[in-house]
Amino acid sequence: MPEEPNKDATRAPANSEKSGGTEQAATAAATAVNIPRVNEVQLTAATGGAELSCYRCTVPFGVVVLIAGIVVTAVAYSFNSHGSTISYFGLVLLSAGLALLASSAVCWKVRLERKKERRRESQTALVANQRSIFS
Template sequence: MPEEHNKDAMKTPATSEKPKGDERPAVSMTTVNIPLVNEVQLTAATGGTELSCYRCTVPFGVVVLIAGIVVTAVAYSFNSHGSTISYFGLVLLSAGLVLLASSAVCWKVRLERKKERRRESQTALVINQRSIFT
């Protein structure tokens, strides 16, 4: 009879209090609402620098252009046409030119917008002036 007592002791209970390995706890989801920012708020937050891309690209364009000129001159002074350093110099040279050209385009666009705003404000002033005197 002691053998039967040992067999019962080795059995696991039918209802286990341990969670099973394949069960996972419920995942709680949180929703985050991202507020939309309009142009006025962006201008207030950045101090108006988002409209001055030409001011930022000019110094970078000049530095990259000078680096491109130097690297290209060094590469071609050693007569290493078609080498990696000559290609790198030409890439820097062209990147500097692209940066300077894009800053010039941004500057022109900004000037045109300023002129258009001035015309609109002058038109509004003239219309308001006429409506006051009539």
């Protein structure tokens, strides 16, 4: 992408070191770097729309966290350390893994229902359009 000056760009000095001489300070103040601001459309284009697929990315993280929670809890309770920090950490990992898996299941269900609703709406519009053509 070509470098274009942007009105909304934030300007930051290129040289952040403190200088003792006035010549170096003037040079540092004259040299600035443009930091462009990114809007939501550009972010969606850059990520490929991955923000709409929450259930796809939370499943692997949920499984890994759940397995880690099982292992940490098993190690803590095998050493008979009930109420210790590691046993609490294992229980937190277990509950976080279950929460991630549950949230991914909820996201998947919501997405499935939206998809079914869109199909119903398009079929209804198709049938109504077909009736108006033959009437």
